[in-house]
Amino acid sequence: MKVIFVSIGSHGDVLPFIGLAAEMRRRSYEVLLAAPGHFETLATQARLPFHPLGSQADYDEAIADPNLWHPRKGATLLLGYALKLMPVVDAFLGQEAERGPILVVASTLSLGARIAQDRLGLDVITVHLAPFIFRSRHAPPIIPGVPLPRWLPNRLKHSIQLGAEKYVLNPVSLPAVNAYRAEFNLPAVDRLRTWWHSPQRIILMVPSWFAPPQEDWPHRTVQTGFPRVDTFGDAGTLSPSLAAFVEGGEPPLVFTYGSAMRQAGRFFETAVAICRRMGRRGVLLAPQNGQIPDNLPASVFRAAYAPLSALLPYSAGLIHHGGIGTVAEGLAAGVPQLIVPVAFDHFDEGERLRRLGIGMTLSRRRFTPSRASRCLNTLLHSATVAGACKEAKERTAQENGIKVCCGIIERFARRRTSPNTA
Known part of the structure; x- marks a missing residue:
């Protein structure tokens, strides 16, 4: 089974996936890294097969906009870049699936991987790099552009954040997601921050002492140590x-x-x-x-x-x-x-x-x-x-997030290829 790593974002988003792909290759798996074309040089340095998602010009345009670094506007621009690549990722994974069995390990913004999972029944593991991704009424993350006092009860913070998600995040993302899904007669998505988690396995590459797990996180979530991979830069x-x-x-x-x-x-x-x-x-x-x-x-x-x-x-x-x-x-x-x-x-x-x-x-x-x-x-x-x-x-x-994460991926791959797996 080929393991395909898909990551969309900047160096901080892609380097961990380079580290994961390099470790899985060391474990004798066939791997392929798919990321913005900007990262081809780093993939080559790591001796990884590489598939570019978009051009260098696409990446430069995305990160050149000063609004990318605005607390509220930044998320909209970053999602726009991810949505632009969504059909590109979906089509790429469809072509790879035609060549043989694949396991997809996808970053938060690799929305096309979730499309391909729903459309083609692909095996997908979602890897998140920050606990900010998870909603929680018990320990709500701090949302940029929504400053709330520390003394505010957590349940009220959570409710306010759900409102921001409903009226800001979803309107920006879901029309494009659902229009594309409709082309394949897939049901509409109503919440982006619920749908972007794989229903099979979620990995959060942050230790529990830094981000204690919450009972209302998705039950299929496992945590590892941090992915310390800056030497791949x-x-x-x-x-x-x-x-x-x-x-x-x-x-x-x-x-x-x-x-x-x-x-x-x-x-x-x-x-x-x-x-x-x-x-x-x-x-x-x-x-x-x-x-x-x-x-x-x-x-x-x-x-x-x-x-x-x-x-x-x-x-x-x-x-x-x-x-x-x-x-x-x-x-x-x-x-x-x-x-x-x-x-x-x-x-x-x-x-x-x-x-x-x-x-x-x-x-x-x-x-x-x-x-x-x-x-x-x-x-x-x-x-x-x-x-x-x-x-x-x-x-x-005491931690090695990359090795622990790859161990989880490897066990998942073995179960999916076992003849005893239903």
């Missing part, structure tokens, strides 16, 4: 110049705003000011040109990319947008984190770090040199924070 080790900088003085503060962000100029200007104000060295990770201030001081180093698993153990703290992959690397390194959330799951991840006593959150508006410096001084000099970071580091070291 643009470089597997630190560059000689960055390594020399890190080794040449006190542990630096690390600032990053994600791989796809194009509007981070103010964030990095503030980062430089923070380093000056605190008398600390800094590392700015920014793959896109035009975001870093000119004439950086010698105490601040700019790199397009660096694997955080190699950089953070030698750093003092991590300041970032709140992407789950970056959060996981910060936990693994045992460094305090300051979150400046943008959209999507960022607000929810920041709140989970706060509850663990590991991090703090500042809104983009309040992310100023003075406020950020006060927050960082609190995080860096607190014995309580240091103890929480140490505990998180020890917990993360």
